[in-house]
Amino acid sequence: EVQLVESGGGLVQPGRSMKLSCAASGFTFNNYDMAWVCQAPKKGLEWVATISYDGSSTYYRDSVKGRFTISRDNAKSTLYLQMDSLRSEDTATYYCARHLGYSSVFAYWGQGTLVTVSS
């Protein structure tokens, strides 16, 4: 069974940093591209970043370029999101997601971790 478990969320002040982790199990982690998707309270979904299966390629939405860094440790089957210079508008639940493999849709999702940016 595919499992994705996020951690690292919480309350952080504007301008500070936070690092999210996503522990994966139930599949061969280094075979799949992975992504982070966020959802502001009572709002819709927004793709944040994607990393290729081997970590060689990364992609970001414009609003987080230069502030967020997606990375992975295939030996630990763990995905990361380093978030710097956080803003109030980054407040959201952040989901880790696995791409389908033969399609770039998000086939499996974690339960999410809430990040609240506030002074």
Added chain:
Amino acid sequence: DIQMTQSPASLSASLGETVTIECRASEDIYNGLAWYQQKPGKSPQLLIYNANSLHTGVPSRFSGSGSGTQYSLKINSLQSEDVASYFCQQYYDYWTFGGGTKLELK
């Protein structure tokens, strides 16, 4: 950037009814379209990809159709467990979601 416009924003239907949700892309996305279901307090779940392919384990009362810029999700014989929000997503050029449709029981 490709924009996704989803309609309606909310929908009320009766058990056993057939429901249709529409999604329009700002340009041709060549069937790079997925549908997700999100129940209250839960993470999204993939229903449909490639516009009309049912994801593993998804009931056959869900179906997708469309091409070009216009796509739709149909739910036949609405069940109580289908109460949820539904989101379309294009993945032809990066990834963009529609605004969502909240489906409630009448």
